[in-house]
Structure formats: structure tokens, C-alpha cells
Amino acid sequence: xxxxxxxxxxxxxxxxxxxxxxxxxxxxxxxxxxxxxxxxxxxxxxxxxxxxxxxxxxxxxxxxxxxxxxxxxxxxxxxxxxxxxxxxxxxxxxxxxxxxxxxxxxxxxxxxxxxxxxxxxxxxxxxxxxxxxxxxxxxxxxxxxxxxxxxxxxxxxxxxxxxxxxxxxxxxxxxxxxxxxxxxxxxxxxxxxxxxxxxxxxxxxxxxxxxxxxxxxxxxxxxxxxxxxxxxxxxxxxxxxxxxxxxxxxxxxxxxxxxxxxxxxxxxxxxxxxxxxxxxxxxxxxxxxxxxxxxxxxxxxxxxxxxxxxxxxxxxxxxxxxxxxxxxxxxxxxxxxxxxxxxxxxxxxxxxxxxxxxxxxxxxxxxxxxxxxxxx
Amino acid sequence: xxxxxxxxxxxxxxxxxxxxxxxxxxxxxxxxxxxxxxxxxxxxxxxxxxxxxxxxxxxxxxxxxxxxxxxxxxxxxxxxxxxxxxxxxxxxxxxxxxxxxxxxxxxxxxxxxxxxxxxxxxxxxxxxxxxxxxxxxxxxxxxxxxxxxxxxxxxxxxxxxxxxxxxxxxxxxxxxxxxxxxxxxxxxxxxxxxxxxxxxxxxxxxxxxxxxxxxxxxxxxxxxxxxxxxxxxxxxxxxxxxxxxxxxxxxxxxxxxxxxxxxxxxxxxxxxxxxxxxxxxxxxxxxxxxxxxxxxxxxxxxxxxxxxxxxxxxxxxxxxxxxxxxxxxxxxxxxxxxxxxxxxxxxxxxxxxxxxxxxxxxxxxxxxxxxxxxxx
Numbered sequence: 001x002x003x004x005x006x007x008x009x010x011x012x013x014x015x016x017x018x019x020x021x022x023x024x025x026x027x028x029x030x031x032x033x034x035x036x037x038x039x040x041x042x043x044x045x046x047x048x049x050x051x052x053x054x055x056x057x058x059x060x061x062x063x064x065x066x067x068x069x070x071x072x073x074x075x076x077x078x079x080x081x082x083x084x085x086x087x088x089x090x091x092x093x094x095x096x097x098x099x100x101x102x103x104x105x106x107x108x109x110x111x112x113x114x115x116x117x118x119x120x121x122x123x124x125x126x127x128x129x130x131x132x133x134x135x136x137x138x139x140x141x142x143x144x145x146x147x148x149x150x151x152x153x154x155x156x157x158x159x160x161x162x163x164x165x166x167x168x169x170x171x172x173x174x175x176x177x178x179x180x181x182x183x184x185x186x187x188x189x190x191x192x193x194x195x196x197x198x199x200x201x202x203x204x205x206x207x208x209x210x211x212x213x214x215x216x217x218x219x220x221x222x223x224x225x226x227x228x229x230x231x232x233x234x235x236x237x238x239x240x241x242x243x244x245x246x247x248x249x250x251x252x253x254x255x256x257x258x259x260x261x262x263x264x265x266x267x268x269x270x271x272x273x274x275x276x277x278x279x280x281x282x283x284x285x286x287x288x289x290x291x292x293x294x295x296x297x298x299x300x301x302x303x304x305x306x307x308x309x310x311x312x313x314x315x316x317x318x319x320x321x322x323x324x325x326x327x328x329x330x331x332x333x334x335x336x337x338x339x340x341x342x343x344x345x346x347x348x349x350x351x352x353x354x355x356x357x358x359x360x361x362x363x364x365x366x367x368x369x370x371x372x373x374x375x376x
Numbered sequence: 377x378x379x380x381x382x383x384x385x386x387x388x389x390x391x392x393x394x395x396x397x398x399x400x401x402x403x404x405x406x407x408x409x410x411x412x413x414x415x416x417x418x419x420x421x422x423x424x425x426x427x428x429x430x431x432x433x434x435x436x437x438x439x440x441x442x443x444x445x446x447x448x449x450x451x452x453x454x455x456x457x458x459x460x461x462x463x464x465x466x467x468x469x470x471x472x473x474x475x476x477x478x479x480x481x482x483x484x485x486x487x488x489x490x491x492x493x494x495x496x497x498x499x500x501x502x503x504x505x506x507x508x509x510x511x512x513x514x515x516x517x518x519x520x521x522x523x524x525x526x527x528x529x530x531x532x533x534x535x536x537x538x539x540x541x542x543x544x545x546x547x548x549x550x551x552x553x554x555x556x557x558x559x560x561x562x563x564x565x566x567x568x569x570x571x572x573x574x575x576x577x578x579x580x581x582x583x584x585x586x587x588x589x590x591x592x593x594x595x596x597x598x599x600x601x602x603x604x605x606x607x608x609x610x611x612x613x614x615x616x617x618x619x620x621x622x623x624x625x626x627x628x629x630x631x632x633x634x635x636x637x638x639x640x641x642x643x644x645x646x647x648x649x650x651x652x653x654x655x656x657x658x659x660x661x662x663x664x665x666x667x668x669x670x671x672x673x674x675x676x677x678x679x680x681x682x683x684x685x686x687x688x689x690x691x692x693x694x695x696x697x698x699x700x701x702x703x704x705x706x707x708x709x710x711x712x713x714x715x716x717x718x719x720x721x722x723x724x725x726x727x728x729x730x731x732x733x734x735x736x737x738x739x740x741x742x743x744x745x746x747x748x749x750x751x752x
């Protein structure tokens with residue numbers, strides 16, 4: 001199902017075969033929280049910018065429009081008209097970051113919807129049932145993402161519970177996949193490694209879940225306030241204890257630099273709201289770092305965001321035009337910036353795969369990092 | 377330059393040859409006020425939905441980003457990446473509807489920008505210079521659009537001034553088109569008939585401007601509060617006094633029904649914000665009238681807005697999905713509704729031209745009006 005095509009140090013190029021097609025890794029998943037990429041980007045657009053995997057959120061879709069609604073409409077692929085792979089987050093992260101007043105129990109979490117305040121319960125079984133209704137390609141196990149400021153005792157207890165929740169998640173997914181009327185009986189399950197910034201807890205947890213024969217392994221609870229150096233150190237200590245013959249997913253990360261460093265440390269899958277969120281604020285990526293298109297210096301700039309870029313924005317529109325749209329609050333401005341940024345991320349990953357295929361990733365990474373930090 | 381292909385009663389099918397291509401009439405122009413169609417619609421999208429003419433506003437572009445900026449960037453076509461015809465409004469309507477405190481003088485209007493309150497002066501010469509900087513395909517003469525509640529004496533004086541302004545507009549456009557560094561030396565000029573709801577003032581004005589050998593004639597100051605019946609009556613009394621061998625443009629109109637009735641009374645060009653504004657509010661057009669996609673009845677509706685519709689929204693997405701997007705305030709929802717509505721209007725005009733070509737417009741109109749008023 002997952003095949004490593006070639007390696008260079010800890011970095012690996014692979015492919016994951018799914019019922020919705022083959023995912024070439026390393027890959028950056030494009031985040032469409034509520035079954036749409038923010039910025040008026042359609043799935044037709046995604047096909048034009050090289051998106052391999054769309055990522056939606058279990059919690060958001062459970063509260064609106066409801067996973068039962070999406071199930072009745074044939075699942076998330078049909079609902080949003082996207083036939084390539086979809087990964088759904090377990091809802092755990094949103095329960096802990098977005099929801100109101102919550103109570104954690106052994107069986108799951110009681111909390112209030114951020115939309116209408118109604119009481120919701122979600123545990124591993126509930127998360128699996130919702131994700132089975134959504135019928136995503138890859139489901140994520142339900143976990144707790146402890147605060148980066150939580151103390152050691154709390155983190156250890158939380159990780160132990162996450163391990164028990166993972167066992168329940170796996171059991172429930174197996175049961176759901178065996179049911180006659182399940183939409184996607186081949187739904188894959190990735191487990192999530194936690195442990196905040198405590199390397200030994202992370203390593204011990206990685207070892208325990210490595211034995212559980214999951215379809216992939218994620219590292220969660222990073223990019224939540226720790227430094228980049230801490231994140232890289234944790235990857236270096238933890239990834240070697242996850243199965244190398246399964247894909248590795250670094251959740252919620254990150255900058256172009258983070259992606260290059262993550263790949264170098266063995267990561268296959270990434271996702272992050274940066275390209276979409278930055279795009280909506282007129283911040284766009286180039287080979288030489290980010291530009292703020294609101295800056296007055298672009299008022300008469302007839303050139304595209306990046307010369308040679310083949311994205312839908314750079315193919316037709318100038319910085320001056322996009323700046324005008326942003327200042328006039330025309331939604332098209334946001335859309336063009338988001339399209340450019342996602343294309344930038346998707347293209348970066350394609351270049352990384354190409355460099356890995358040639359055994360030239362180390363050189364590519366060095367050159368790319370130097371370029372990204374050199375303002376034009 | 378303008379050629380009538382065939383007639384049916386007062387209705388005419390024609391084509392206007394411009395430096396930016398041939399416009400098949402009757403035509404509905406798609407309104408992109410600030411050099412973009414609201415709802416994150418790009419010019420690439422416009423090419424997919426059958427748009428013939430894009431319409432932008434002189435006043436809006438003068439205050440932001442500034443017509444001098446657009447001139448330096450090569451004109452509006454290059455600025456927004458659209459190589460088909462563009463019509464620019466003269467700014468008159470916005471000066472009277474949007475701007476703050478204003479003072480009308482013989483030479484033009486002193487007013488305050490609705491963006492930053494700065495003082496601006498615009499008269500026929502200024503409007504022509506701005507539109508020449510924008511380098512649109514068709515420029516509109518600068519006029520006053522008197523309130524629909526203005527009394528007869530005011531309207532008569534206003535119309536007389538508009539006639540003098542038209543002469544100045546024509547003179548200035550001829551001068552600008554003869555200058556070496558003018559971007560579009562073939563810019564066309566349409567004059568505007570005014571007169572509120574006073575048929576005799578309208579007719580007298582139509583006769584006076586008919587002699588001025590303009591490239592086209594617009595009827596302004598309608599759809600500003602009068603009834604549909606008044607509007608149709610004024611068209612019936614006024615259009616026969618405008619040159620039949622020039623295109624006729626009914627400004628700011630209207631509903632699908634208005635377009636059918638306008639064509640029947642000799643109108644070639646239309647424009648209106650209805651399809652874009654309604655789309656942004658989730659109101660979409662069908663052969664059987666408008667739907668409000670916020671309605672709960674569409675929550676599980678897997679069918680497109682209209683069966684058989686080939687627009688980018690109906691080709692891929694269900695009412696249930698678009699309703700979800702609208703409720704979740706995902707911009708994509710607005711964009712899909714706007715794309716559908718503009719495609720609906722553009723397709724309606726194509727059907728009207730086809731019916732005219734076959735000499736079957738009367739029958740087509742009757743059938744279409746019956747369908748539009750019959751809820752499914």
C-alpha cells in the first residue's frame with residue numbers, strides 16, 4: 001500500500017496507494033476545513049494547481065452541515081466534487097482549540113459547539129463514526145493535543161489516554177469498514193504520536209503505537225508554540241521510532257523552510273493553513289521569501305508575483321492588479337493570492353520529490369533555503 | 377461598424393465591430409465595477425461563461441487605483457487581463473448616487489470621494505480624459521441622472537445641460553482619439569438620453585442627440601424607482617426617435633423579464649448588478665424563477681441549481697453543497713452563485729439572438745415569460 005521509491009539520509013520519496021488514487025510523497029495537503037478551500041477556491045481550481053490531497057475537518061463538518069447529511073449525499077468526495085484523496089482530521093485538535101467549556105473523561109470529551117453552543121460528546125468511537133460517514137480516504141485517530149505548557153505529569157497521563165483511544169479508534173474503524181452500508185470500506189487509519197516537547201515520552205509513545213499496524217503515523221502537537229529548533233529536535237528523536245515502511249505525517253506544519261527540514265527528517269505528509277491564510281491577507285510566497293502585496297511599491301508593478309510561475313494568478317495578472325483588488329476588498333484578490341500560494345507549496349513538494357528521485361535532495365535543500373532567506 | 381442582421385418588430389439582432397472584437401447583440405454586459413466582477417470571479421472565469429462585454433466604472437477607477445495608474449499599466453484591458461470589449465460608464469451616475477456633498481455647475485460637478493472624502497471635479501472633459509486613460513472600447517458621455525422625483529422644470533434644465541455636456545464629450549473624445557499617445561485611438565462614444573418619466577422631454581432630447589452622429593445611444597435614468605410599466609412606456613415612446621442604425625443601450629436594467637421586454641422594444645445593450653448582487657446573497661436564477669439557496673429545503677438536495685445547465689457551478693456542484701458553503705460563509709458559495717447567474721444571463725441573451733435569427737422571437741419571449749413566472 002505504501003512503497004518507498006528511494007531514500008536519501010532520513011528523507012524518503014514514496015507513494016501511498018488508496019482507493020482514490022496514488023499519493024506521491026512528500027506531499028503537502030491543501031486545507032479545506034469546511035469542505036472548501038477558503039478564498040473562493042473550487043475543486044476545479046485545485047485540479048489546476050496540482051493538489052494531490054484535500055484535507056477537511058471532522059469537527060467542523062460534524063457541526064455543519066452534519067456528517068449524517070454528507071453521508072446521505074454520498075460522502076465528502078461527492079459532496080465537494082473531488083475524486084482524489086481526502087484526509088480528515090480526527091476533530092481532536094479543534095475540540096481542544098476551538099470548542100467552549102470541555103470536560104475530558106476516559107471515554108472522550110464533552111464540549112460545546114463553537115457555532116451554537118450546543119453540547120457535543122466526541123470520543124474515539126464517535127470520531128471514527130463521523131469520519132466513516134464522511135468517507136474520507138484517510139481517517140485520523142482521535143487524540144488529545146495537550147497544551148505546550150502542560151507539565152510532564154499531565155502530558156504522560158494524556159499520552160496514555162491517547163494510546164487507549166487509538167486502540168478504540170482502530171477497533172471501531174475495523175468494525176465500520178466491515179459493515180455492508182459503509183461508504184468507503186477501504187478507509188485508512190493514521191495514528192498520532194503525542195508527548196509535547198518531552199522527547200522520552202514521545203519516543204516511548206512512538207514505540208507503543210508502532211506495534212499497532214496502522215496505515216500511517218502522524219506526529220501531532222507540534223507547531224503549537226515551541227521553537228522550530230525544538231520541533232526539529234523532536235522529529236530527529238521520534239521519527240526513527242516510527243515504522244519506516246509506513247508514511248509519516250507532521251501535522252499542521254508549516255513554512256516552506258519547515259517542509260524542507262521535515263522532509264530531511266523523514267516526513268511524508270504535511271498540512272498547514274499558512275498558504276491559504278497568508279494569501280487571504282495578501283502575503284504571497286516567492287523563491288526569495290514572502291511579499292506583502294499591500295505595499296505601495298507594487299502599485300505600478302506590472303510583473304507577476306513571480307516571473308515564470310505557471311499558477312492561475314501569475315499566468316495572467318500583475319502585482320499592481322492584485323494589489324488594487326486587495327485594497328478595493330474585491331474577493332478576487334484573495335482568491336488569486338491563495339491560488340498562487342497553494343501552487344507554490346504544491347510545486348515545492350514536486351521539486352522536492354524530483355530532487356529525491358535524483359539523489360540530489362541535500363543540495364536542493366541547501367540551495368532552496370539560501371534562496372528563501374535572500375530578499376530580492 | 378454596427379450592422380443589423382435581422383429585425384422582428386422593433387426587436388433587432390445586430391453586431392457591433394470594435395477594435396476588441398465583434399459584439400453580438402442583444403447583449404448583457406457583465407458588471408465589474410472596480411475592474412473585477414464581485415464574487416472572486418476572474419477574467420478566466422468570464423471566458424468560460426460566455427461573457428462578451430465587461431463593464432467597469434469610471435468613477436470607481438478614478439478614485440482607486442486612479443486612471444493615471446491604469447494608463448501607465450497599459451489600460452484597463454491589460455490591467456485586468458481581458459482582451460474582449462469593455463464599456464466604461466461615464467461616472468455621472470455614481471457622482472449622483474454615491475458621492476458626498478456635490479455642487480452642479482455648467483462645467484461639471486464638484487463632489488467628495490466616497491472613499492476618503494477628498495474633493496473631486498468631474499465634467500464632460502474630465503470624464504472623457506479618464507475614460508481615454510482607461511482605454512475602454514466604448515466610453516459613455518458624461519450626463520446628469522436627475523432624481524425620479526425631480527419636477528419637470530428641474531428635469532428640463534438638467535436635460536439641456538446634459539445635451540451641452542454631450543457636445544463637449546464628443547469634442548473632447550475626438551481630440552483625445554487624435555493624440556499620438558492615446559492608448560485606444562478607436563474609442564467609441566455612446567450618448568445618453570435623459571428626461572426622467574416625461575415622455576415629451578425624452579423624445580425631444582432623443583431627437584436632438586440623434587443628429588450628433590454618435591457610435592451608440594443609451595437610455596439612462598430608468599430603473600431608478602419608476603414602475604416597470606413606466607419604463608416600458610418610455611422605451612416605446614423614446615426608442616423610435618433614436619437612430620435605428622446605431623446600437624441602443626438601456627442602462628442598469630434589469631430582470632430577465634426586463635431584458636425580454638427591452639429587446640422587444642429595440643434595445644441592444646443591457647447591464648445590471650442583479651445577477652452578481654443576487655448571487656452573493658445566494659439567490660439564483662432558473663428557467664422557473666429565482667431560488668433562495670439558504671432555504672432549508674435544499675439541505676439534502678443533491679441536484680444542481682438547474683438540471684442541464686452547463687455553468688461551472690451546475691456542472692459539478694449540488695444545491696446542498698452550495699447551501700452549505702453559503703451558510704458556512706465560505707466565499708466559494710458566493711462565487712458559484714455569481715458564476716451561475718452570469719451564465720444564466722449570458723445564455724438568455726444567446727437564446728434571444730438565436731430566436732431573432734429564426735424570426736421566432738415573439739414566440740420565444742411568450743414562452744420564456746410564462747416559464748419564468750411559473751414556480752416549479
